Amino acid sequence: MHIAMIGTGYVGLVSGACFADFGHEVTCVDKDEAKIAALERGEMPIYEPGLDDLVAANVKAGRLKFTTALPPAVKVADAVFIAVGTPSRRGDGHADLTYVFKAAREIAQALDGFTVVITKSTVPVGTGDEVERIIRETNPKADYAVVSNPEFLREGAAIRDFKHPDRIVIGSSDPRAREVMQELYRPLYLNRAPLLFTERRTAELIKYAANAFLATKITFINEIADLAEKVGADVQEIARGIGLDNRIGAKFLHAGPGYGGSCFPKDTLALLKTGQDNEAPLRIVEAVVAVNDARKRAMARKVAAALGGDVRGKTVALLGLTFKPNTDDMREAPSLPLITALQDMGAKVRAYDPEGMEQAKAMLEKVAFCKDAYDCAKDASALVIVTEWEEFRALDFDRLKATMAQPVLVDLRNIYPPEEVARAGFVYESVGRARK
Numbered sequence: 072m073h074i075a076m077i078g079t080g081y082v083g084l085v086s087g088a089c090f091a092d093f094g095h096e097v098t099c100v101d102k103d104e105a106k107i108a109a110l111e112r113g114e115m116p117i118y119e120p121g122l123d124d125l126v127a128a129n130v131k132a133g134r135l136k137f138t139t140a141l142p143p144a145v146k147v148a149d150a151v152f153i154a155v156g157t158p159s160r161r162g163d164g165h166a167d168l169t170y171v172f173k174a175a176r177e178i179a180q181a182l183d184g185f186t187v188v189i190t191k192s193t194v195p196v197g198t199g200d201e202v203e204r205i206i207r208e209t210n211p212k213a214d215y216a217v218v219s220n221p222e223f224l225r226e227g228a229a230i231r232d233f234k235h236p237d238r239i240v241i242g243s244s245d246p247r248a249r250e251v252m253q254e255l256y257r258p259l260y261l262n263r264a265p266l267l268f269t270e271r272r273t274a275e276l277i278k279y280a281a282n283a284f285l286a287t288k289i290t291f292i293n294e295i296a297d298l299a300e301k302v303g304a305d306v307q308e309i310a311r312g313i314g315l316d317n318r319i320g321a322k323f324l325h326a327g328p329g330y331g332g333s334c335f336p337k338d339t340l341a342l343l344k345t346g347q348d349n350e351a352p353l354r355i356v357e358a359v360v361a362v363n364d365a366r367k368r369a370m371a372r373k374v375a376a377a378l379g380g381d382v383r384g385k386t387v388a389l390l391g392l393t394f395k396p397n398t399d400d401m402r403e404a405p406s407l408p409l410i411t412a413l414q415d416m417g418a419k420v421r422a423y424d425p426e427g428m429e430q431a432k433a434m435l436e437k438v439a440f441c442k443d444a445y446d447c448a449k450d451a452s453a454l455v456i457v458t459e460w461e462e463f464r465a466l467d468f469d470r471l472k473a474t475m476a477q478p479v480l481v482d483l484r485n486i487y488p489p490e491e492v493a494r495a496g497f498v499y500e501s502v503g504r505a506r507k
């Protein structure tokens with residue numbers, strides 16, 4: 072099948088490369104000329120493990136191309152995916168659909184022969200109807216069907232997630248479109264990834280319900296962590312104790328600094344808007360958003376508390392800036408409000424991240440960016456683990472102690488056993504466990 076992927080970001084590039092790997096002919100389109108030029112030179116515009124090899128292999132095989140020219144790619148396509156961004160709209164938190172609608176108009180003008188137009192971007196319920204209307208108005212003669220096919224991949228494990236999904240959701244009642252979708256995903260279907268066919272609106276809402284549920288699970292365990300700290304219980308053991316119950320499940324029960332990233336914050340907000348607009352307010356999700364927001368600055372107070380309540384004039388070193396490991400994505404990373412709050416309290420901030428520093432530099436001021444964990448810890452009164460990159464899991468405590476102003480470790484990801492850190496002579500503060 073011929074595929075045009077409109078939007079070559081985290082989702083578009085990974086999906087495009089994976090579809091090419093399944094044997095389809097894929098053209099990835101983006102209006103960002105620098106991004107396309109980099110891809111044509113074989114350079115990845117994002118950090119995602121395994122992506123460079125996958126892209127290189129499929130470009131070499133002639134199945135994957137990059138362009139800024141949308142019309143020729145759409146003209147020959149059996150399936151056109153819309154994978155552009157849907158950020159929060161400034162001011163009201165609604166999903167900003169400008170890019171989706173603009174792409175729909177451009178696609179409409181180029182359609183030739185029966186084509187399935189698929190929204191892969193996360194879009195509020197009813198957006199598929201609007202895309203269908205835009206295409207009809209722009210090109211009344213077009214023969215097309217609009218399908219919702221939300222994406223569930225996680226950055227950092229995106230290729231694996233795309234190739235081994237828990238499920239594939241396809242929202243369409245058009246039999247021709249369903250056939251095309253089945254063909255596109257046939258390699259996965261053969262591997263028995265469940266293909267879930269629903270109405271389009273249901274598919275759109277499944278994506279938001281899934282993200283809101285996961286955000287709720289994280290926020291729930293974070294609140295339990297706060298309580299555990301107060302009453303002398305251990306949240307790690309609580310998470311294990313409840314996670315072994317199959318009805319609950321062990322995943323997304325890691326207490327930490329609050330969720331961030333390119334999806335949960337904007338998707339929970341957009342879902343709240345949809346709820347309000349339809350007079351079906353989602354009180355649980357409202358609480359989740361509020362609790363998570365408050366948590367970001369609370370983490371700065373936690374750092375201050377580990378330093379006796381005052382960070383003014385002290386140096387605080389942060390390990391990890393991205394919202395999770397194995398990505399360079401800094402969108403809505405918990406490190407950002409944490410740094411602002413620490414700076415507001417008068418701290419000097421040093422930071423190191425294995426992949427995220429380039430993006431972080433554009434978003435942060437007055438931060439000293441360092442070359443590794445030990446350089447970062449230099450003269451620091453507290454070392455704070457914000458993102459659990461593998462390389463922070465086996466730090467040399469003696470080396471850290473020798474370079475730091477005082478041995479204080481604040482571990483916002485609970486990656487160390489408290490006794491081990493205490494034995495190394497550090498004051499150790501983690502999340503939902505007693506201070507050592």
Ligand SMILES: NC(=O)c1ccc[n+]([C@@H]2O[C@H](COP(=O)([O-])OP(=O)(O)OC[C@H]3O[C@@H](n4cnc5c(N)ncnc54)[C@H](O)[C@@H]3O)[C@@H](O)[C@H]2O)c1
Binds near residue numbers: 103106173177224333
């Ligand atoms: N990042 C994730 O982990 C993830 C996971 C699941 C779903 N999603 C959803 O997928 C969508 C895309 O997310 P992303 O993180 O890949 O975004 P992104 O910002 O990384 O990429 C979007 C790309 O679309 C391009 N673009 C915008 N308008 C265009 C147009 N008219 N023509 C061509 N290119 C255009 C931009 O230049 C950009 O490169 C969002 O709706 C997001 O919510 C993201």
